Amino acid sequence: MARTDVQLMLDVKAGDEVSFGLLLAKYRSPLINFLYRMVRDAATAEDLAQEVFLRVYRARRQYSPSAKFTTWLFRIATNLALNSVRDNRYKRMELSLDAPAEVDEAPREVPAREKRIDEYMLERDRSEVIRRAIGALPEKQRAAVLLHKYEEMDYSEIAKILECSESALKSLLFRAYETLRVQLAPLVAQPLAPRAGGGRAR
Amino acid sequence: MKCEDVSKELIAYLDRRANSAERQEVEEHLTACGACRTRAEEFRRLWTVLDEMPATEPSFGFDARLRQRVAAEPRRSWFTWLVPQPRLAFSLALLLAMSVWIANKPPVPRPVQVAGPNGLSEDEQFQMIQELDVLENFDVLSKSDALAELPLPAAAHPQGNAPQDDGGA
Numbered sequence: 131m132a133r134t135d136v137q138l139m140l141d142v143k144a145g146d147e148v149s150f151g152l153l154l155a156k157y158r159s160p161l162i163n164f165l166y167r168m169v170r171d172a173a174t175a176e177d178l179a180q181e182v183f184l185r186v187y188r189a190r191r192q193y194s195p196s197a198k199f200t201t202w203l204f205r206i207a208t209n210l211a212l213n214s215v216r217d218n219r220y221k222r223m224e225l226s227l228d229a230p231a232e233v234d235e236a237p238r239e240v241p242a243r244e245k246r247i248d249e250y251m252l253e254r255d256r257s258e259v260i261r262r263a264i265g266a267l268p269e270k271q272r273a274a275v276l277l278h279k280y281e282e283m284d285y286s287e288i289a290k291i292l293e294c295s296e297s298a299l300k301s302l303l304f305r306a307y308e309t310l311r312v313q314l315a316p317l318v319a320q321p322l323a324p325r326a327g328g329g330r331a332r
Numbered sequence: 333m334k335c336e337d338v339s340k341e342l343i344a345y346l347d348r349r350a351n352s353a354e355r356q357e358v359e360e361h362l363t364a365c366g367a368c369r370t371r372a373e374e375f376r377r378l379w380t381v382l383d384e385m386p387a388t389e390p391s392f393g394f395d396a397r398l399r400q401r402v403a404a405e406p407r408r409s410w411f412t413w414l415v416p417q418p419r420l421a422f423s424l425a426l427l428l429a430m431s432v433w434i435a436n437k438p439p440v441p442r443p444v445q446v447a448g449p450n451g452l453s454e455d456e457q458f459q460m461i462q463e464l465d466v467l468e469n470f471d472v473l474s475k476s477d478a479l480a481e482l483p484l485p486a487a488a489h490p491q492g493n494a495p496q497d498d499g500g501a
Contacts, residue, residue: 147402150402154395154398158390158394158395159387159389159390162388162389162390162394163387163388166388167385172388172391175388176390176391176394179390179394180394180397180398180401183398183402184398184401184402184405187402187405188405256381256384257384257385257386260381260382260384260385261385264382264385278347279379279382280382284349285344285349297340300340300341300343300344301340303343304339304340304342304343307343307375307378308339310378310382311371311374311375311378314378314381317381317384318374318377318378318381
């Protein structure tokens with residue numbers, strides 16, 4: 131009979147390195163995918179995933195099974211991802227403010243806010259459009275959608291990870307999906323055949 | 333139920349996680365409201381669209397890199413037991429503080445000596461115990477009349493040998 135995550139973690143606490151390897155094998159891919167969709171950079175996502183597992187390993191002696199293992203794991207991951215996103219945004223702001231103003235420089239082309247997503251579809255494939263739309267969501271909404279749609283977690287678990295009430299989470303999810311529905315309207319109008327194992331079955 | 337109220341429960345309804353009462357309310361509203369019905373249908377199709385996003389795979393060296401970092405973590409050795417742990421340090425500090433407090437506490441005045449049932453104080457009883465030898469022979473000693481054994485002054489000094497009274501007469 132397969133050991134549960136909590137049993138594995140208790141074994142890690144007792145000094146069993148093999149159990150840590152089993153947890154790593156089980157959650158490596160979901161965690162990297164979650165982080166990649168959060169931070170939108172593969173190298174950063176892997177660095178953050180390493181940090182998450184390292185923090186789990188460091189905290190093994192203090193571990194007590196008071197919550198689900200995945201709640202703990204994704205809470206660490208979400209906090210790290212949110213910090214990373216905020217740090218990057220701050221760095222980008224610093225960069226743009228510190229950049230010398232060049233008189234002869236041609237004005238940068240900034241996409242108009244009202245530019246619809248279907249205009250980008252000529253140069254990007256559908257998955258990139260989806261990734262971009264999810265990445266454009268506010269961080270907390272993005273995390274909520276990723277945990278709900280791709281990690282298939284319950285509302286109570288997501289609410290614990292995001293440190294909000296279930297009622298607030300429902301509002302958060304509705305706003306996020308509503309934004310995506312509008313942003314991805316051209317794709318929603320022409321959905322492809324669903325892939326096997328692509329997320330929560332509905 | 334209004335459209336704004338439905339919006340909060342719509343995801344849970346589509347996700348089949350709404351309870352029966354909520355589910356019924358949403359269904360009644362969707363039957364009556366075409367706009368919300370269209371939105372609900374688009375949400376369903378949106379979730380199918382979101383499934384198109386491919387999953388990414390970890391790089392080849394991910395596990396090896398992590399194991400290397402885990403191996404580099406400091407191990408607990410016998411020396412670490414000497415490093416005071418927070419709880420142990422707190423307990424020791426508390427013990428030390430109590431010791432100092434007890435040591436500096438002013439001496440408690442001796443309780444007033446209460447007379448025993450025989451009317452003697454503790455000191456008197458202690459003294460009595462020390463003199464048990466005397467008490468054991470109390471009967472003998474009480475019966476012997478030491479003064480009676482002393483020679484009477486008259487017997488010790490007969491008339492002739494009476495000390496001369498040079499009373500100056």
